[in-house]
Amino acid sequence: MKRSLGFVFGGLLVALLLAGVVSNFASSHPDGLDSSLREGCTFDADDEITGGSCPAQEEKEHEIGGPLADYGISGLDNDILSTGLSGVLGVLLTFAVAGGTFWLVRRRGPEPAPEHVAGSPGAGRTDPATTDPTATNKA
Template sequence: MRKWSFVVGGLLVALLLAGVVSNFASPHPDGLDSSLREGCTLDTDGEITGGSCPAQQEQEHEIGGPLADYGIAGLDNEFLSTGLSGVLGVLLTFVLAGGAFRLVRRRDAAPETGGSRDADRPGTPATSQG
């Protein structure tokens, strides 16, 4: 029970951070964006107006998607769009990771009928009964 309360508590904290706190993240470019803009001239809105830098080659993603650009396509409320995309991202990650852990987790194919469980494991000496 303690394990599940830890997992649920962690999920709730992640949902809170993704749904609410993500809206207060800095709108300024992060380190990667800043380094890609080195050598370019920017206007007051942060748009490239001249110079030469790798950021001039950036394009919109060809595929797009419902959660592109940290928001939900079609929602006009930016606060709600960012929060919901964060919550959906956390839930999707939680479901996929949970499914992967379930697949990887070792389960016994059939219950043991008796004897030592270590006897069937490689690398452990079998005990003789006699």
């Protein structure tokens, strides 16, 4: 149990370091989905669509937004800190949800048999066939 617990917390530490530090060095270029949606359009120096025809022209801001939208924390002006903290919060939230789910569905061992309570019928009695090694069953 200790060994697997160390493995889980070691993995959590690596994930936190990757999300908090390495995420700031990720490419700012569009990924595969964004690139395919932008095919057929022309862009200016600010990466704004200026012409052509592509599905990206229909793009709009998400209506709900949220505190961790756009890979950052809203209201935090430092981009590096914002990206790192949003990654760390994402990892911690994911770890909490996954850990809680695994805890809920974990296998539990069989329930222990109830012990005889003093004063109950049969308390203090022993079966000679189970306690005496020389006893034989002559049924």
